Amino acid sequence: MTGEDVPIGEDELQSFVDERLDEPRRAAVEAYLARHPELAERIAAERRQRAGLRAQLQGKAAEPIPPRLRIASLQAARLARLVRRASLLAAAVALFVVGASAGWFAGSLRPSSPALVAQAPTTAIAQGATAAYRTFVVEVAHPVEVGVAQEAHLLQWLSKRLGHKLEAPDLKPFGYRLMGGRLLPGGSGAAAQLMYEDASGKRLTLYVRAADGTETAFRFQQDGDAATFAWIDQGFGFAVTAMASRDELLPIAEAIYRGLVPKG
Amino acid sequence: MADPGALLEPLIPALRRYAYALLRDHAAADDLVQDTLERALSRWYLRRPDGELRAWLFTILRNLQIDAHRQGRRRGVHVEIDEADHRETAARQEAALEARDVLAALEQLPEEQKSLLLLIGVEDFSYGEAARILGVPIGTVMSRLSRARQRLRSIVENGPVALLRRVK
Numbered sequence: 001m002t003g004e005d006v007p008i009g010e011d012e013l014q015s016f017v018d019e020r021l022d023e024p025r026r027a028a029v030e031a032y033l034a035r036h037p038e039l040a041e042r043i044a045a046e047r048r049q050r051a052g053l054r055a056q057l058q059g060k061a062a063e064p065i066p067p068r069l070r071i072a073s074l075q076a077a078r079l080a081r082l083v084r085r086a087s088l089l090a091a092a093v094a095l096f097v098v099g100a101s102a103g104w105f106a107g108s109l110r111p112s113s114p115a116l117v118a119q120a121p122t123t124a125i126a127q128g129a130t131a132a133y134r135t136f137v138v139e140v141a142h143p144v145e146v147g148v149a150q151e152a153h154l155l156q157w158l159s160k161r162l163g164h165k166l167e168a169p170d171l172k173p174f175g176y177r178l179m180g181g182r183l184l185p186g187g188s189g190a191a192a193q194l195m196y197e198d199a200s201g202k203r204l205t206l207y208v209r210a211a212d213g214t215e216t217a218f219r220f221q222q223d224g225d226a227a228t229f230a231w232i233d234q235g236f237g238f239a240v241t242a243m244a245s246r247d248e249l250l251p252i253a254e255a256i257y258r259g260l261v262p263k264g
Numbered sequence: 265m266a267d268p269g270a271l272l273e274p275l276i277p278a279l280r281r282y283a284y285a286l287l288r289d290h291a292a293a294d295d296l297v298q299d300t301l302e303r304a305l306s307r308w309y310l311r312r313p314d315g316e317l318r319a320w321l322f323t324i325l326r327n328l329q330i331d332a333h334r335q336g337r338r339r340g341v342h343v344e345i346d347e348a349d350h351r352e353t354a355a356r357q358e359a360a361l362e363a364r365d366v367l368a369a370l371e372q373l374p375e376e377q378k379s380l381l382l383l384i385g386v387e388d389f390s391y392g393e394a395a396r397i398l399g400v401p402i403g404t405v406m407s408r409l410s411r412a413r414q415r416l417r418s419i420v421e422n423g424p425v426a427l428l429r430r431v432k
Contacts, residue, residue: 011406017413018384046413049420050385052366057386060284061277066294069276071269074301 008032013039017046121211121237122219126230128186129207129239130223132193136182137203144180144195154181158192158208164236166208169259171196174252176204187211204242206256211237218253220246229253268308272301275318278387279325285382286329288371296332300325319389323397326379333375369419377412384409 008029015021016029033040067073136143146154151168159166161183168178176196184191191209198204213232221228227249230239240253279300283293303324304311311320370378376398383394384405391409395402 010410014406014409014413042414042417045417045421049366049369049413049416050381053370053381054386056365056367057281057285061281063277063280065273065276065280069280069294069298069301071272071301071305074298074305075269078302078305 005032005035013043017043017050121213121232122217122230123221124187125207125209125211125232125237125239126219126221126228127223128191128209129193129205129230129241130221130226130228132184132191132207133203133205133226133228133241136193136195137205143203145182147180148178150180151178158183158194161190162192162208162236163189163210164208166192166194167259168194169206169256171204171252171255174255175199176252179203202243204240204244204252207239207241209237210235218250218257222246231257233257268305271317272304272321275321276301278318279321282322282382282387283325283329285367285370285386286375286378288367296325296329299328303328319393319397322383322387322389326397330375366416366420369416372419373412373415377408377415380405380408381412381416 012021012025012029016026021029033043146157148154155166155168158181168181171178175198177198179195179197181192181194184193186207186209189210191207194206194208196204196206211232212235217231219230221230225243226241227244227246228239228241229249230237231253232238238256240249240256242249242252276297279297280293283296283300284290287293287296300321304321311317370381373381379398380394383389383397384391389397391402391405395405398405400408
């Protein structure tokens, strides 16, 4: 470099501390510092401190990543949150679809379409049951309106509102115990929902409401992981819904059907 | 699209180091890193092109830390009486015995200076990247860097006693 003592700017001194100067500039700064011992001392201290800080923190970056910060586990937790939110949304959509299709069926109830009249009610009942199932089966605080402790009162109340003598089928042979029930709007009147739970916390509902038609055949409907058997019997629609396969649910539906049909 | 895990995981050790240097508390630092990664995953589609991913994560972490610090100040930091005594004693011992502990000295600096020294001196961000992370012009980065280093030197050389704020 030239012999003249051109002062080095502060920015360049900082770049020197950070070891970011190219070779000619680095040499120029070193030469300048050699002629200015006081400044050289300051810059040397700053370089030492920078190195000291790096050394003190080096161990932290060398630690293995703790499991809770692994991206896979964060993504799994995130997915679980999204699924929970999506299933609540699905319940809202199902309710809307039930509302919409109920209107559509009401418009179709004409004598000229007997097939539709015969078929529509079970579908509407299955959908109503599924929507009610999705809404209340996830409830932790209030899954039922009246608990099983007041079973007699519950059945009396629901029977009166429904206009149909309702008995709670005993599903203990299938591992389900009655939790209680609630009253819901259903079709043009009221619907009752009885809720059962097995030892693992899996829930099953029996949904009952007044319905047109005399069809007694079972109608199976799969909606996501919720399976439903619906049938109409003596002016009432019944639907049993659970997170189960068709084969698991069928014997339960048959048992309920036999129990609900007056014998003889 | 590239798998976030493959891109993010190599950056976690440096994020943990920065968070720890800011907070000096291992568990709180990992909480901050976790919040940062969750925020990054939820805004993955908003991230900048690959080369900027590291700067983007450090920006998120620092902003979260500033927000949390502001909220903490509004709430008032809760310190048990015993703990306050202990901290003061510890601080005095530190002053006497660890005058050369740069990390302890760093704690006496305001957050902007602290972050700047860490981002440039430890994490090796360029001056331009550091300016973007801190949201200031590059000229400010250079003058602030010079001031931060002078102040750090004075704390390391003279001890933090004069600058130590009482824990209250």
